[in-house]
Amino acid sequence: xxxxxxxxxxxxxxxxxxxxxxxxxxxxxxxxxxxxxxxxxxxxxxxxxxxxxxxxxxxxxxxxxxxxxxxxxxxxxxxxxxxxxxxxxxxxxxxxxxxxxxxxxxxxxxxxxxxxxxxxxxxxxxxxxxxxxxxxxxxxxxxxxxxxxxxxxxxxxxxxxxxxxxxxxxxxxxxxxxxxxxxxxxxxxxxxxxxxxxxxxxxxxxxxxxxxxxxxxxxxxxxxxxxxxxxxxxxxxxxxxxxxxxxxxxxxxxxxxxxxxxxxxxxxxxxxxxxxxxxxxx
Amino acid sequence: xxxxxxxxxxxxxxxxxxxxxxxxxxxxxxxxxxxxxxxxxxxxxxxxxxxxxxxxxxxxxxxxxxxxxxxxxxxxxxxxxxxxxxxxxxxxxxxxxxxxxxxxxxxxxxxxxxxxxxxxxxxxxxxxxxxxxxxxxxxxxxxxxxxxxxxxxxxxxxxxxxxxxxxxxxxxxxxxxxxxxxxxxxxxxxxxxxxxxxxxxxxxxxxxxxxxxxxxxxxxxxxxxxxxxxxxxxxxxxxxxxxxxxxxxxxxxxxxxxxxxxxxxxxxxxxxxxxxxxxxxxxxxxxxxxxxxxxxxxxxxxxxxxxxxxxxxxxxxxxxxxxxxxxxxxxxxxxxxxxxxxxxxxxxxxxxxxxxxxxxxxxxxxx
Numbered sequence: 001x002x003x004x005x006x007x008x009x010x011x012x013x014x015x016x017x018x019x020x021x022x023x024x025x026x027x028x029x030x031x032x033x034x035x036x037x038x039x040x041x042x043x044x045x046x047x048x049x050x051x052x053x054x055x056x057x058x059x060x061x062x063x064x065x066x067x068x069x070x071x072x073x074x075x076x077x078x079x080x081x082x083x084x085x086x087x088x089x090x091x092x093x094x095x096x097x098x099x100x101x102x103x104x105x106x107x108x109x110x111x112x113x114x115x116x117x118x119x120x121x122x123x124x125x126x127x128x129x130x131x132x133x134x135x136x137x138x139x140x141x142x143x144x145x146x147x148x149x150x151x152x153x154x155x156x157x158x159x160x161x162x163x164x165x166x167x168x169x170x171x172x173x174x175x176x177x178x179x180x181x182x183x184x185x186x187x188x189x190x191x192x193x194x195x196x197x198x199x200x201x202x203x204x205x206x207x208x209x210x211x212x213x214x215x216x217x218x219x220x221x222x223x224x225x226x227x228x229x230x231x232x233x234x235x236x237x238x239x240x241x242x243x244x245x246x247x248x249x250x251x252x253x254x255x256x257x258x259x260x261x262x263x264x265x266x267x268x269x270x271x272x273x274x275x276x277x278x279x280x281x282x
Numbered sequence: 283x284x285x286x287x288x289x290x291x292x293x294x295x296x297x298x299x300x301x302x303x304x305x306x307x308x309x310x311x312x313x314x315x316x317x318x319x320x321x322x323x324x325x326x327x328x329x330x331x332x333x334x335x336x337x338x339x340x341x342x343x344x345x346x347x348x349x350x351x352x353x354x355x356x357x358x359x360x361x362x363x364x365x366x367x368x369x370x371x372x373x374x375x376x377x378x379x380x381x382x383x384x385x386x387x388x389x390x391x392x393x394x395x396x397x398x399x400x401x402x403x404x405x406x407x408x409x410x411x412x413x414x415x416x417x418x419x420x421x422x423x424x425x426x427x428x429x430x431x432x433x434x435x436x437x438x439x440x441x442x443x444x445x446x447x448x449x450x451x452x453x454x455x456x457x458x459x460x461x462x463x464x465x466x467x468x469x470x471x472x473x474x475x476x477x478x479x480x481x482x483x484x485x486x487x488x489x490x491x492x493x494x495x496x497x498x499x500x501x502x503x504x505x506x507x508x509x510x511x512x513x514x515x516x517x518x519x520x521x522x523x524x525x526x527x528x529x530x531x532x533x534x535x536x537x538x539x540x541x542x543x544x545x546x547x548x549x550x551x552x553x554x555x556x557x558x559x560x561x562x563x564x565x566x567x568x569x570x571x572x573x574x575x576x577x578x579x580x581x582x583x584x585x586x587x588x589x590x591x592x593x594x595x596x597x598x599x600x601x602x603x604x605x606x607x608x609x610x611x612x613x614x615x616x617x618x619x620x621x622x623x624x625x626x627x628x629x630x631x632x633x634x635x636x637x638x639x640x641x642x643x644x645x646x647x648x649x
Contacts, residue, residue, distance in 0.1 A: 176366040183360040184380035198370040
């Protein structure tokens with residue numbers, strides 16, 4: 001007797017958008033067309049390869065070096081963004097200073113700037129004769145045309161993610177929680193590590209994941225600054241393009257599948273980590 | 283003296299939040315800081331805690347000047363209005379936080395946490411996170427957390443502000459009992475005069491950044507220092523009178539002139555309890571209609587409407603109401619037994635004199 005009653009109540013609940021079935025259907029179509037279909041196509045194409053062929057194409061020395069660079073540099077870049085993005089967001093939310101709104105607007109700059117322009121600018125900045133390069137290169141810091149250059153470019157493009165995801169969380173962070181910690185005798189460091197940090201961590205991880213995913217897929221800015229030397233400063237997406245230009249579709253597909261699999265596995269791991277960090281939340 | 287403030291002033295930029303406030307809190311006392319919002323009472327509490335630094339004046343805790351002592355070293359417990367629980371810690375973690383900071387030994391922490399869980403009726407909830415608790419439970423966790431390191435002073439900012447009326451009442455009684463058991467000097471901020479009267483040993487009343495009066499609930503109710511206190515604590519009828527024919531009058535009502543000359547004005551105030559009412563229209567001097575009755579429990583508040591339209595608020599017991607066979611719309615007679623002359627000019631809060639004047643019943647006299 002109770003079941004139909006609760007069902008009818010649920011049906012009468014007000015919803016801004018019509019019908020659950022309609023919206024769910026739309027959601028599934030949308031996801032299928034944009035995400036699942038291309039993925040399925042990719043897997044279908046690669047399934048025409050034999051396992052041995054696939055393995056050989058996916059694990060050439062050059063490909064392995066490219067994976068290492070892409071994921072390693074992306075990881076470092078996302079890590080740098082997590083640390084400095086947190087500080088940047090903190091400053092923007094907590095302090096009032098002249099030019100704050102300008103700084104706030106500048107955070108979005110890496111989103112707005114065409115990535116090729118960013119790459120070109122960074123390359124000229126860090127080259128031996130550039131504004132920064134002329135001081136850094138004599139110190140042994142080669143920014144342009146090295147793996148370090150890749151990290152710099154990826155840090156640049158991923159910069160807004162942590163800042164933008166953290167800002168609303170910081171704004172909602174109640175000041176009295178910090179004061180409560182102080183009245184209980186806690187100093188700044190303990191308050192940050194035990195009280196504020198754990199609350200921010202899930203969001204920092206989210207921002208990290210977004211910056212990381214963006215960095216793995218980044219192409220435009222990197223190719224200008226990386227130097228693109230095989231085995232040294234060649235990123236995986238570039239290698240994929242090279243394979244395509246050589247009409248080596250099988251090789252390109254193999255690379256694509258590997259990139260896809262690793263990215264997917266990493267994102268799932270990060271998501272689990274995020275879930276763990278936010279385990280006390282409702 | 284457990285806490286003492288001497289001429290404490292706090293300015294936020296151009297705004298003076300607290301002006302020249304001096305008072306002291308006795309050891310083991312439960313004191314309420316009462317006043318309308320924006321009165322400066324929360325700022326006073328925060329200065330005692332060390333969360334704000336006074337612009338001028340001195341604060342002493344147990345005889346020691348603490349102006350320069352950082353909040354961490356003051357050994358106070360502070361309960362925030364919205365509890366400010368650590369959402370990433372369980373109830374146990376919240377309560378143990380201050381003990382960990384003070385580097386207590388693990389077994390000692392365990393014992394202390396258990397003690398507080400028992401004291402505050404939180405047993406069985408120690409593994410819960412704040413979002414899994416009800417408002418009242420959160421409140422108690424916040425108090426347990428503040429009490430855990432055995433503070434010398436417990437400070438509560440609007441402790442019952444965020445819970446519903448029923449739980450509010452329970453929490454009040456419970457705070458009094460807790461204070462009785464622990465005997466820790468306690469200050470709490472409230473804007474609810476009923477709450478302050480019910481809970482406090484003494485009340486400090488603030489308005490516009492200044493201290494208006496400090497006293498026991500009975501003192502501030504029966505001997506308010508000024509018109510602000512008189513109006514803020516309980517209900518006060520205020521009448522504007524003008525002296526005509528040797529008596530201070532408004533509409534039908536007449537009072538002694540209190541030395542005012544013809545044409546001068548004066549204001550008086552009187553409590554609802556100072557208005558006896560009878561269904562016998564000849565029992566008291568003035569006549570009115572009982573316009574409306576408000577049931578407040580044991581006591582009733584009634585509004586009397588005079589023939590001229592003037593409204594007088596009075597208070598009577600349920601027994602009297604029933605005995606007199608009253609109802610809305612009934613004709614009644616009443617008089618004003620006690621009143622107080624308030625200061626003449628409109629702005630000043632201080633009264634000139636505080637007199638109690640009995641008008642004898644004038645049976646049979648027409649209006």
